Amino acid sequence: MTQTPNILLVIADQMTPFMLEACGYPIARTRNLAALAARGVQFTNAYTPSPICVPARSCLMTGLHTSTTGCYDNGDPYHSFIPTFAHYLTNAGYETILSGKMHFVGADQLHGFKRRLNTDIYPSGFIWSYPLLDPDDPEAKAFDFAPQYQAQNIGAGWSLELQYDEETHFRALEYLRHAPDGPFLLTVSYTNPHPPYIVPRKYWEMYKDADLPLPHYPDDMDDRYSDFDRAFIRWYGLDRKSIRNPDDLMAMRRGFAALAQYVDDKLGELLEVLDEQGLRDNTVVIFTSDHGEMLGEKGLIQKRSLYEWSARIPLIIDIPGTAPASIDTPVSLLDLPATLADMAGQTLARPMEGRSLLPALRGEPLPDVPVISEYHGEGIMRPSFMVRQGAWKMIYCHGSAPQLFNLETDPGEWDNRAGDASVAKIEAALLSVITDGFDLEAIGRDVWDRLAQKQVVNAAMAANETAWDYVVDQDAARQYVRK
Template identity: 40%
Template sequence: MTDKQPNILFLMADQMAAPSLPFYGHKVVKTPNLSRLAEEGVVFDSAYCNSPLCAPSRFTLMAGLLPSRIGGFDNAAELSADTPTYAHYLRDAGYLTALSGKMHFCGPDQLHGFEQRLTTDIYPADFGWYVDWEDFEKRPSYYHNMSSVTQAGPCVRSNQLDYDDEVTFRAQRFLHDYARSDRDRPFSLTVSLTHPHDPYTIPQAYWDRYDHDEIDMPRVPYSRKLMDPHSRRLRHVYQCDEDTITDAQIRNARRAYYGAISYVDDQLGKVLKALEDSGLAENTIIVFSGDHGDMLGERGLWYKMSWFEGSARVPMIVHAPGRFAAGRVKESVSTMDLLPTFAEWANDGQAPEYAVPVDGRSLIPHLTGQGGHDEVIGEYCGEGAIAPLLMIRRGRYKFVHSAPDPDQLFDLEADPLELTNLAEDPEHQDLRQRFRDEVASRWDTETLHQQVLDSQRRRKLVARANMKGRVTSWDHQPYFDASVQYMRNTIDLDDLEARARFPKASAER
């Protein structure tokens, strides 16, 4: 291993809203481990996902390509097996690539370049969660509803706790096993937790880290005046009427969400300790980010699926004090930019020969103080939409366009809460027209709309057919060879104990 190929530890949290973290200004939430990374690393103040929904966001992140280029339209879309991901590029450059946790791959390929996948996924790998724009009023059972909010509170165990405890353990073991190995290749380990994604429930100890009265309520409460057409559709999708939830339930949901953030911090702290204890930290670049945010009741909206800041902004930290000076980056970037960044780290700072041109742009200029881009392009084609919902974030402005709906234009420097839509403001008509012209040049919206409908129809049929008769699961089955674990008669006991001990025992005491 050389300094030219650093290890890469990529830490992910699901539905982690950047505004809810202390290093982005939140005064209540406690994250000592992540805050340390932020203090010592480079914090991106304006990082976004490129599609505010789990699977499309992750596919875009992994491939460095916009959803429309890879068919990543919703949570039942398939990432084609011949789509190069950052795992492929790193593995091709000599890395041991491993994934512990969620990546929401749909389809038979459940690896997508990862040499080792240490856990199964928490979500199904089939096409059953398809979106159907042609039957918008029919509500599938898997859609979000408001039970996550109305039932928010403490628990002893949950589906998500079972999963993330395993994800953390497997990540720790990977690092310990790597430290005990011959280390002939650098590693890239992705650790992807499902918290703080709803349902909003967390053990009592994390619930009790926060006092009921200190929980902040939404800065922008529900108002009919703020309900643009897409927001109204979202509230319909998750069955939120004006009398569905109470202020007490909103506060409980936010309290549980904050507790889940602290749980994530503790779990990632265990992984970071394993990295330190294994002697691997010095030559490892740590990246922390997420797939999208959570509205948490802002504007009367919950979960994700919109381009408002709470839903679309994500945390992003790059921690490598020996390589990059601590600081903050104000320019807007996206998780799609991670693939070219990872690939250049693996290639001595140079862009590799990409199999296909990527849409993401390297973050290395931002990390080294040499400037860098200030632009995010986004596409959303999932639940609550009835046509592609397109976003451009550049400079101080955010522009959102969907053919059936009025445009949205926000000046985020003057209006960070997005209360004033400037799309109809006479003084901003030239700017609005420039954005509309750019949308027309970037996208053939009618063709894209038809591609989404065609994809939905195909997957609807395949999902229905595959559930009839004998069902063959695509869900990843992690394999562990117990015949070579622990004490077995295939290896001398003293040799086994010596091999497993780290660091090696000294001959003299």
């Protein structure tokens, strides 16, 4: 590259790497992602900083933990005075553009982007913040999540989610075909393969006879559940509606694989336009996701879990002119903002809690430091953390016994080694990352204090019929041929 590089950041939603051919699992056909990995750097142990949409994306934007920004759940904002990678790149001379979902909550619907090419798919208010379920109501659940994972509700068709991604994609292609002369940052963020698993027919039929491995369930699986697991079994309604039968598991995995290929084809079209416009050799291309998806593993669905299928994400970065590589050292989506600011030569106004991966992208060794993911919000409402370092991973929900797994010997996270004297030093070291690095009591109080305040604002906004949902500034009279 002989000039300031453009940056294309492509984000999928809820895309676990354990279903992707490009990540070493011959299930969803992702030829474009595989080609990107072959010419770029693939981080094979990348994690979300929080396994839920809004908090994960707040970390992606700011490089800060959710417990630093106070963005705990899908109804939480973060301060507009916190610099994001979009602010830093704007100040470096980039035109910063967003097409698609970023799930900003609150009045700031740009957070440093110059403009958005379409609105968001989800509400901008605080309405997706919930207390714990009523323990005296055995039928209480947050949403009726389970039906989205049952075979009768999965298959070929069309959805609002697909409609949104088609608009997101069209606007992104339109932008690339008329890209500015100066450097640009284009973030393209699709909502698929997030459920519902309603799939364009041609993609659904591609997986009609596909060999889709189903999860393994030990006979004593239910006895191995942690307090965190049990809270979300009830939260999702899985204690009343099962998703464990082979028909449901096969349908959800077929739907996921088909939608993952749909997103992969979108990536391919973006790259084709970069080539057509002569931009590819001067454009950094990044592909990732906000978090993963359990897809029936351990009998669980959705995100929020700190197990691997929910916490791990794909992360591929292609910088033209750098050598392809595969890096196994654990990293975080939290590292991406510092990396982008580093690429743009920007000095940080406040230290980020992620680190720049730029030295590793240039071939330097990447230190193995603890990688942290956290979830404290709806469904559990108490501090919960994951720490990964080397082969070892700890999951800790405040007030409950920890779980400790060796992912090299136990990739399925079945053998809890917590309390094993032979690994006591490892357990103590990982636990201290959490207890010494975070004020657990303060986080626990803040989660509840914020909830009460947001409920007051929600009620007033409903009464006033006000909203912050983004409206695209678009003058149709100035489009196309008018002279």
